[in-house]
Amino acid sequence: MKTKLIIGPNLYNWDPEIWRDFYFKIADEAPVDEVVLGEVICSKRAPLFNGFFDEVVERLENSGKKIIFSTLAEITSNIDRRLLAKQVSQKNIFIEANDVAALLNINNTPHAIGSYMNVYNEEALEFFAKNGATNITLSPEIPKSAIAELNKTAKNLNIDLEIIIYGRIGLALSARCYHARAHKLTKDSCKFICDEDPDGMDLTTLEGREFLTINGIQTMSYTCLNLANEINDLQKIGIYKFRISPQSKGTIHASKVFRNLLDNKIDKSEAMVLLEKEKINAPFSNGFFHGLPGNEWRV
Amino acid sequence: MDKEQKPELICPAGTPASLRTAVDGGADAIYCGFVGPTNARNFPGLNFSLDEMAKSVLYAHDRGAKLLCAINSFPTAGRTDIWKKAIDDAISIGVDAVIIADIGMADYMSKKHTNARIHLSVQAGASSAESINFYCERFDIKRVVLPRILTVAEIKKVHDAIDCEIEAFIFGNIGMMAEGRCSLTNYVTGLSTNMDGVCSPANFVHYEEDENRNLTTRLGEFAIDCIGCGQNAGYPTICKGRYNATHRKGYYAFEEPISLNLTHLLPDLIDAGVTALKIEGRQRSKAYIKSVVSSFRSAIDAFAKGETPDISDLLALTEGHKQTEGAFLSKKWR
Incomplete structure (x- = not known):
């Protein structure tokens, strides 16, 4: 099976023009097969990108990349519900559901399940498959042993499992906007200040140690997930779809490195050296995969 | 508020002794879980063996109370048999409902035990009418335990748009993150x-x-x-x-170390259509359970009679601790 690289949804509030140019570059330069678009974190941000959405879609399609439309990870307010309704009502697009709410009106149309949904076991996998899911991106906290078990079932059900291999890790969601809180604002009065932090806002302990990253209602890892050393293990399990999460630096670079690694043009130690060269200013982690604390790096 | 609207008081129990205390204190239903990883409060020294759970069901039923069994963690691949056995055991000893979070286990239970009541756990994170209706449609869930992220006004709208009962937390510890989605x-x-x-x-x-x-x-x-x-x-x-x-x-950065106390919002919650009012704290002591349960029992009974209850006991319970109405009061919390 040919390995596939996927650019996951952009989770941050980037300047719309930078956002557009990022995807233009993905279209032109990134050796990836699929790109996930659509606002996952905050319904207030979604309209900011409307002006460029169609041209981004067109450019990506013209470059031969498949487009997947992601839905919101948390549905609470009426704004969330209206955005979700709009996201799922479009015809002839392939949806990635990030909350059960998205499934209500999907009615067996083929779709994907995103990493914000809980798919931890064979029974959940089977339920989603029977409901029309053809692709499931697993939560990054699921360790190798469970990925292996899940993939046996996935193969029998003829659906694909996708693993996130690179980028900061989404750890939690809330109804409250922690970006707004840091500026003594609230979600409704946020002034979109999350746009100050293209890779999220650092949260350090009182002792000054880097700990977490705030991205609106989402809390993320400070570390950057990197499964370059584990790609072989994943391939042995039978995984062939790998997702990279966009960051302000090094995303296209990482896609090229992983493409070469998957094509056996470089080995994992060469990949590691290359990935270190161009990345956000945060250490790598791979603990979750090994059943260790997610912030840790196991050599 | 008329009699039919009088909500159920749902109380926690981490041990059989706490369960008896909650039943005796006037709880309409108790929720508890088995020892081991099948429930979301897998703490040392807490939770029930099968035998203890069976005896507790009898104790509750003899006194007109219900027992709700929480099987509300997410089994990882390769070990779902433990969760399935827990569900089968719970049904076999006659619990009144099983509180489920995992969609795979909801699917299992709805097929295997077609007449049993499924309550959707707060851990399922169903925060919208669309999500709840999906669970109702597919698994015929009878009740949803709402995440603690909705305002009372939003709860009312959810109530009007769904086909099952609503259980809402009113008192105890609160986590700030969407439940069931926190790593x-x-x-x-x-x-x-x-x-x-x-x-x-x-x-x-x-x-x-x-x-x-x-x-x-x-x-x-x-x-x-x-x-x-x-x-x-x-x-x-x-x-x-x-x-x-x-x-x-x-x-x-997230929230002050604070307790949820919705005493002042009880009438609004009931008017919003909430069927059951839930107290958090399976890890709490017998003494705590006793005072919280009896205080809320009197408060709810007073509201039901149209009286203004004396809530000084409840406020005293959290004395020295900060309390909040959390997300329930207004969107400004967000």
């Missing part, structure tokens, strides 16, 4: 809230005092808070710690 503990400890049923496990908690008697509370390697002399040191839960951000230093 913060796993990020620090390697143990998962969803998969292992633990949040801030005690064996990873450390307290360190310096020469000036400042106390640093730690989860694993990470400092969660630092408390000066004389201040109360809270249990180090990541979402209740103090941190530094670029624009704000030493602040509660």
